Amino acid sequence: MKLLVEAGADVNFRSPSAPTVLMLAVDDGLTDIVNFLLEVGADPNIHDSEVVEEKIADAKSQGKEAFAKGDYLAAIYFYALAMRKDPLDATLFANRSLCWLRLREGEMALSDARDCRVLNPGWAKAWYREGAALSLLKNYKAAADAFVEALKLDPANNEIKKALREAMESMNYEER
Secondary structure, three states, X not given: OHHHHHOOOOOOOOOOOOOOHHHXXXXXXXXXXXXXXXXXXXXXXXXXXXXXXXXXXXXXXXXXXXXXXXXXXXXXXXXXXXXXXXXXXXXXXXXXXXXXXXXXXXXXXHHHHHHHHHHOOOOHHHHHHXXXXXXXXXXXXXXXXXXXXXXXXXXXXXXXXXHHHHHHHHHHHHHO
């Protein structure tokens, strides 16, 4: 490290896809290197939040692209990558829930839909995803309840109305 600094290396350099050398040394517990970098002028106030934001945006974009191609497993992978950096983004859970729905994996779709709803209970899509997962699992009563909640939040949404109607019809059919 000393040779690099003597050769003119920028101790505050960071690429668009990585944190500063100081942050890397901190993360790896390399206290001697951390101390040296601070002594030669490394700025501890340079954070990698911009890098994290770029990684999240990139993973979301790749997930969206994979979904558009019908590659739902790849989309799930990219949404999971983004979730590791931003575990409170309800949209990621909604998107991953839809991927699970397309793969006919009801329990996984329901889990993500419920996480989405917990994160954003005032979002109609969260309730809609939960209803769709419950319908896939043939729990039509609970699905209808979720669709009713979604419709309260977005009363003009025809997709929700249709899903509610289908859940009610399936529920009535099963009762016969």
